[in-house]
Amino acid sequence: MTIAYESGVNLFDTAEVYAAGKAEVILGNILKKKGWSSVPPHSCLALTVRVLLSALLFPGLKASLQRLQLEYVDVVFANRPDNNTPMEEIVRAMTHVINQGMAMYWGTSRWSAMEIMEAYSVARQFNMIPPVCEQAEYHLFQREKVEVQLPELYHKIGVGAMTWSPLACGIISGKYGNGVPESSRAALKCYQWLKEKIISEEGRKQQVKLKDLSPIAERLGCTLPQLAVAWCLRNEGVSSVLLGSSNPEQLIENLGAIQVLPKMTSHIVNEIDNILGNKPYSKKDYRS
DSSP states (O other): OHHHHHTTOOEEEEETTGGGGHHHHHHHHHHHHHTGGGSOTTTSOEEEEEEOOSTTHHHHHHHHHHHHTOSOEEEEEEESOOTTSOHHHHHHHHHHHHHTTSEEEEEEESOOHHHHHHHHHHHHHTTOOOOOEEEEEOBTTBOHIIIIIHHHHHHHHOOEEEEEOTTTTTGGGTTTTTSOOTTSGGGSGGGHHHHHHHHSHHHHHHHHHHHHHHHHHHHHTSOHHHHHHHHHHTSTTEEEEEOOOSSHHHHHHHHTHHHHGGGOOHHHHHHHHHHHOOOOOOHHHHHO
């Protein structure tokens, strides 16, 4: 976290379910020890927390704040849509959370564009607070939502994208090029689904494409993960890219993507698109 903070990272994302709350405790202890949480809001650091929407929203968020040793977070996210709760109730609850000073904004996580638009419409209808951003999966092999659906919301109502998994759970790191190493995440029992994904026919095709992308990374003087993260950052609708690192070396490497960003010219992006062969069509493409 110190490496991240001193490198200019000003956003830390957590959730109440991570290690049954222990992640928030550790995060809170570090914030207090470093004195980062005492800085004026938005000048240096933003904190986001994800909660599951239910009748436990308020006590759940209060418990998160206690573990984080904070009076409020910058953004609270409704993680996954709650189909059993009317949208008006969800927007009213999130508005109440902000009015109570527990958060400054609220956003959505894994919601569809239609659900986000409904929340926005309800907020405007009843003079409540609309969501400001959506947390969505986005990487070289997952493009449709962030590149086609969310830009509509970005341009019409200002909803930004906070994207996660830029390396596709490590698939884009290149470590699975020759199977699944025993020391990797995919070798763990709880990640059997990831292993199956990697060894599937589609997974093998992805590894071939990654090998084809390697010369581009070499030409730009960067690693494949740095290229992948820079590729995510170059999207105008992406407000921030959430990185998950298991050691300091990985974090330092991933942060190096910032230096690669200026090299992501339209020519390079087109080259990458040609190798991937998965660029989704938007309305703009049809018009042209």
